Amino acid sequence: MTGTMPLSARVGAACRDALADLEPAAPIGALLAETVARLAEPTLRIAVAGRLKAGKSTLVNALLGARLAATDETECTKVVTWFRHGDRVRVRVQPSDGSAYDLPPAGDAIPADLGRPATELASVTLEFPGPAVSRFTVVDTPGLDALSGLDAMSLAALHRCDALIFVMPHPGAQEQQSLQAFRAATSSAGLRLGNAVGVLSQIDRLGTGRGDPWPQARLIAGRYAHHLRASVLDVLPLAGLLAETAGGGRLTDADTAALQAVAAATGRADRIMMLAAADAFHLWQPCPVDADTRRRLMALLGPYGIAESLALIDGGVTDTGVLRDELRRRSGLDALHAVITERFLPEADVLRAAGALSALDTALWAQKAADQPAALRTLRARLAQLRADPALRFSTLHTLVEDVVTGRATLPAEAEADLLCLARGRDDAERVGLATGTAAARVARAADERIRRWRTLDDSPARSVARCAHAAVEAFEAIYYTASRVGPPGNNGPSRHV
Ligand SMILES: Nc1nc2c(ncn2[C@@H]2O[C@H](COP(=O)(O)OP(=O)(O)OP(=O)(O)O)[C@@H](O)[C@H]2O)c(=O)[nH]1
Ligand SMILES: [Mg+2]
Incomplete structure (x- = not known):
């Protein structure tokens, strides 16, 4: 009977049986209960990690198809945040002391004030109904600074996840440290090749920030993919801001109309100067679109997204839906979705079983078998058998x-x-x-x-x-x-x- 059960369910059953046979106060009890609950969930957990300001939360929003992860300077960016399915919107805060409390949502999102400083919090969870979260749970982690590696809370979150998207901004002097921090973090969290994909983020900021960034982005991503061939399936270039805007349906008909007006009033040479810097765009004269609208367009699309939109409009695009689809295609988001739907989700059972086993490893094998209660010795034997699958x-x-x-x-x-x-x-x-x-x-x-x-x-x-x-x-x-x-x-x- 158990032979036909999914592997993850068999790992869960072994943990549940051990839990039933253990003393209630056994130190490993909490971890076993958490593993049972984790494996009873229907969805894969995907963590998004990377250096400070790499573009993690922007990418999370692109995946969720809604702007739910904070990308500003609020306390929220410093806390591990879980986005998962729920029948209604609910915000749950988990302080590091093991307690938990709910907060009224701000609209459909997490309020900026979490009730306690970020340093006292283990995580925040936003539950909500939505197509993306009904297929996978996304965990946004705070940025690790270049040299120190992941903070304890982010590392603990990685241990609770089954797959990883590692976000790397454009290369520079810290490329090597970033790769090292990544290797150190993923090897201890059991996240490696097969359940990890790298993202070369913010490709619209590569080089001069003008022209088509894709040829250079592909070259750099290829180099990263080679460096990281033992750790990630691939490294995918992504214009995250564009992915967030186009993937999340934030572009409105009014935005399209404003872009059409700019397109009609400018030529190629104007655009190069106008998009050389955010300020140049805001101050450009004469312009048929007011400065606030221009600020909004810049915040939504960045110079690359504006230039691409204008070129698409020149080419005859008039419909907001078509513009959005084209921009999403140019952002690289579809390739990331393909890895999730073609690699991670079909292998969810194995990834979830492997993730749970790796989370149990340290606790279960820290002691000699002879020093462990019978329930744990049985669990070790059952898990060893499952590992041979x-x-x-x-x-x-x-x-x-x-x-x-x-x-x-x-x-x-x-x-x-x-x-x-x-x-x-x-x-x-x-x-x-x-x-x-x-x-x-x-x-x-x-x-x-x-x-x-x-x-x-x-x-x-x-x-x-x-x-x-x-x-x-x-x-x-x-x-x-x-x-x-x-x-x-x-x-x-x-x-x-x-
Ligand atoms: N132009 C451009 N800006 C981006 C892109 N991705 C993110 N940004 C901007 O970069 C800033 C930081 O992005 P976040 O997504 O908050 O980065 P993060 O890695 O979550 O940051 P922390 O959580 O604070 O470490 C925000 O202002 C984003 O709008 C991108 O692809 N292109
Ligand atoms: Mg963030």
Whole structure:
């Protein structure tokens, strides 16, 4: 019966049984209860983290399709904020002392005054009905400053999440520290390749801030993606402000009319000067649109968004909906949505199980088994069994990829590419380096080939290499047997057995 239950439900059941058998005051009780509650939720938890002022909350708003996360200087930006589904709007504040209180919402949002200083708070939660939060919960974390890494509250929040969006602003002197802070944070929080994606944010501010930022953004994002290949699935460029405005439907017909008036009154040369700085736009004369409206347009779109809107209007766009869709397309938001809907959500069960297991790790394995009550020894045994599930095997391969990328293990280039495929692949075909959905017979043949290749490394004197080889052979064998079960009849097993 339990074999047919989702993996996350099986982890939850093991925790629930242990909780029932433990003394009520057992120190691990709170963590187990929290894990049971976490796994009983229907949705994946996605954390958004990154350096101070990286553009995290702006991105959160773009994902939510509404401007709910604070991007100003209020206390709210300094507190971990959860956006989750609820039947009605509710604001709950959780101080670090374990208590909790509700606040009346400000409209549909979190009020600026949280009742206590941010330093005394563990988190704030906004519950509300909405299409995005009914599919996933989003957790906005306060900025980490460049050198010190994540603060304790943000790190604790990461431990409670199943997937991560790591926001990096345009590169500069602190690029390397940012990558290091990221690696340190994600390895301790169990968030790594497979459940993490990087975002190169604020691409509209790259270079001179004029012209098309996409060619440069793609180059930089590609470089980040290579640096971080052991830690994130990809690095996606994003014009966050544009994504927030276009994705959240904030652009009104009046804004479109104002942009049309500006477009009609300006030529190419005017626009270059007018959009060189925010002030230049506000002060531009003669302009058919008043200064307050221009301020609003600048706050909504930034110079890049205004320039793109004017170009779209020149090209014949008149409808606000069409303008919004085009701007959203140019913001890069669709690619981020694709990672969420095509990678994270389909794997939600495994990601949630892996997230919960990793949150339990430290507490459960800190003591010797002999010193633990029987209920915890049973729990350890049950969880160890669940960890052997093939789906989790692929998620643990990420540690090995990290070993290779950081130089702790040195493998031939072909083998490194194999490991990356194994750890990143969406299905068995991708895991053997083929296009997803390839016929089972080809998958089996490719897996067989990989097994032979990895066997030559199996008895390597370098333990790190032998460990990779052992894990890779096991993983490819599992793929081989699955594929040959649905492949042509008469297949007798991988060639090394013949
Ligand atoms: N031009 C431009 N401005 C952006 C973009 N993303 C964010 N901003 C602005 O940058 C400022 C900081 O953005 P936030 O989203 O609050 O950044 P954050 O990382 O949440 O900041 P903290 O939570 O305080 O660390 C705000 O004024 C945003 O409007 C972007 O893509 N382009
Ligand atoms: Mg913020």
